[in-house]
Amino acid sequence: xxxxxxxxxxxxxxxxxxxxxxxxxxxxxxxxxxxxxxxxxxxxxxxxxxxxx
Numbered sequence: 001x002x003x004x005x006x007x008x009x010x011x012x013x014x015x016x017x018x019x020x021x022x023x024x025x026x027x028x029x030x031x032x033x034x035x036x037x038x039x040x041x042x043x044x045x046x047x048x049x050x051x052x053x
Contacts, residue, residue, distance in 0.1 A: 005036035 020029050 005033055009033060 017026070020026050
């Protein structure tokens, strides 16, 4: 099963967030999500903007 970052985030329940929080990993989850989403944004920019001379 291949889950994207956005899919994972969208399918997390309140119980999932609480479990991550109770494990003391909420900050790490947020950092990991932001890094993954940043790479997706960068890939779209690279492929959508091409210039030729």
